[in-house]
Amino acid sequence: MGSRTRVTAHEFVRETLREGILNGSLPGGTRLVQADLAAQLQVSTTPVREALRDLASEGQIELDAHRGATVHQISHDELEEIYELRMMLEVMAMRRAAKRITPAQLTRVRTVLAAMQAAPQSANWVMLNRDFHLTIYEAADSPRLLSILRTLLDTSVMYVSAALESTPNIRKQASIDHKRMVEVLVQRDAEGAVRTIQDHLEIPRSILHLDT
Known part of the structure; x- marks a missing residue:
């Protein structure tokens, strides 16, 4: 499930398990x-134990107090809700960010985007994709909105990973979208930012056809 790197044991276990979940070697329902x-x-x-909590x-x-830990099973209903x-x-966050970003x-957004383009593994790319969006939404200057979006994006990583596994070339389209997001943010084009994120969010939802 991956090689050990110079990180704490807690981080090593968490990232190893996360990679297994996102690459499908630990499918939904697997007991841990x-x-x-x-x-x-x-x-x-x-x-x-610490990694499982994370x-x-x-x-x-x-x-679960009785069943222990199991990998979350994604579903069509949850996909639609998320x-x-x-x-x-x-x-809302993109519109606010376009007006407020410094x-x-x-620079931080561009740094994450560069890391995404260099990411060799899908699991790494999926987590950087999460970080890219959250880095933008920090500029919205709304702590409550950011907190809610962080929860949604944390849950979304399994769906993004599933879409990437199903259709690997979506990474190329996502990269185009991400570059466009940076462009409209530089231009402070709030409505352009809104259109870009709306189109972007349709990618995983349109690809995934999950059994309920």
């Missing part, structure tokens, strides 16, 4: 037993 994971990854159960807070796994909410709220914030 702490002792088994600790033995497999050669760590104690403490970083495993992933649960992001909506990628579910924790993307309807994202469409409403990200339109040069320093634009």
